[in-house]
């Protein structure tokens with residue numbers, strides 16, 4: 115095969131690390147979160163956000179609980195500059211929130227960046243330059259020393275400007291951009307040089323952000339790089355180690371999680387993962403992963419519909435229906451065995467017990483979804499899902515034997531219809547199939563005498579009204595005998611169940627009957643204020659099916 119030549123690519127060269135410890139670590143607390151939606155997310159959009167969209171997105175990020183928000187690249191665009199000015203001048207930044215801005219390590223851009231930040235209460239100045247071998251050789255055409263010098267000069271410039279504005283609480287952040295493509299030793303060397311300029315202390319830490327600008331290896335290799343970096347960098351205790359992963363191999367969240375286990379303190383990402391190419395690390399997924407393990411993510415993600423709506427409105431990108439925790443279909447089971455298990459587990463789940471429901475890693479109501487959406491019936495579904503829907507929507511608690519009878523009827527309908535069978539259609543199918551107590555005959559007046567044996571006299575209303583009477587052990591038996599004698603059939607009641615209706619009814623009862631009539635099985639269902647009337651109407655429904 116000539117067009118698909120894997121020898122064209124070289125494998126990632128992992129860092130050599132002995133006795134790695136990260137595989138034994140657990141994530142037990144939330145990292146410091148930083149949103150880069152308004153910068154990395156924004157720079158990846160076909161149509162970058164307008165100031166109005168940025169305002170709307172910023173409000174969401176504050177409500178979600180981010181305390182560090184990268185609001186733009188003010189030296190790169192007037193719009194970003196104006197947005198930063200608006201935030202500061204209109205006092206839109208809560209006192210406990212740091213706005214963060216990105217700049218290349220170039221003096222004129224750093225100067226313009228500080229101009230945008232005049233009057234800020236707290237700000238993180240994030241400076242970067244690429245350190246990878248590819249970029250050193252092909253983009254900058256510089257050796258390692260030249261690249262280190264860009265970083266050092268940038269760090270000096272950042273420090274000098276900050277000193278001129280002591281009224282602002284400054285935090286410095288440096289990224290050796292393309293960290294994953296950089297020899298880890300060299301990244302350590304550059305960061306050591308930057309830290310020497312910034313002189314951090316335990317009370318005045320700097321942020322060192324290690325980006326998987328492009329995800330180039332499996333997440334374990336990234337974690338090795340992070341652990342190696344944390345072990346070897348000089349002033350580890352004076353640094354907040356931050357991660358900024360991308361999703362090129364589809365593992366942006368996994369890499370951030372393993373990187374956190376490897377020693378990082380802080381995570382940059384975007385809500386629902388918009389960002390360059392395949393996107394930034396998705397904060398929603400990572401935070402909800404923690405939540406589902408009993409760890410407080412320290413972000414408020416319960417109004418998932420608002421998050422989705424703002425992200426879609428500002429990025430003009432759709433959220434995939436299968437997006438973890440957020441997609442429209444992620445809490446929905448179509449397949450029969452899943453529905454059956456979910457229905458049984460939900461019936462056992464109580465508020466005082468830890469969540470333990472098959473196929474649902476979290477309780478959908480935690481993110482504003484309802485149980486109604488959990489089970490949707492199509493041709494792949496079984497009796498469990500059908501029964502769940504009828505019970506949830508209409509309070510019909512179908513006995514198991516009737517579930518078995520009804521399921522193939524729904525399945526056949528779904529196969530012909532080709533899609534989801536909604537609750538209304540399901541109810542109509544149910545009524546057409548079993549609630550046949552009015553055609554060809556309907557129950558008229560009847561009386562029941564209870565003695566050693568019960569006697570029933572009843573009128574059946576049809577094209578011709580008929581009088582029937584019979585005896586038996588109980589109303590059902592007496593009515594079956596009366597029907598059998600009149601129509602010349604043998605009727606045996608083989609299943610019977612009743613219950614009060616709680617949904618959409620005022621003290622009504624429902625009766626489910628299965629009868630064997632001359633060797634064939636029929637199922638009848640009827641609803642009435644009075645349980646005896648419901649029961650005998652259900653028997654009549656079976657006979658109507660036989661004679662119709």
Ligand SMILES: CC(=O)SCCNC(=O)CCNC(=O)[C@H](O)C(C)(C)COP(=O)(O)OP(=O)(O)OC[C@H]1O[C@@H](n2cnc3c(N)ncnc32)[C@H](O)[C@@H]1OP(=O)(O)O
Pocket residue numbers: 154157187189190191217218219220223242243244253254264291327390
């Ligand atoms: C991985 C990331 O997401 S990094 C962030 C990327 N985001 C963006 O680039 C969005 C905003 N950027 C821009 O609008 C523009 O790049 C600007 C306005 C910042 C700069 O524009 P320009 O100066 O016209 O062009 P450009 O970005 O191509 O800069 C190229 C020059 O900067 C140098 N450079 C690039 N990055 C850096 C850096 N981080 N530090 C120092 N120099 C750098 C390049 O070597 C090149 O130098 P040369 O002109 O001597 O060859």
Ligand SMILES: CC(C)C(=O)C(=O)O
Pocket residue numbers: 154216242289291292323325326327328358360
């Ligand atoms: C500037 C850096 C952190 C970045 O956006 C990246 O490497 O993806």
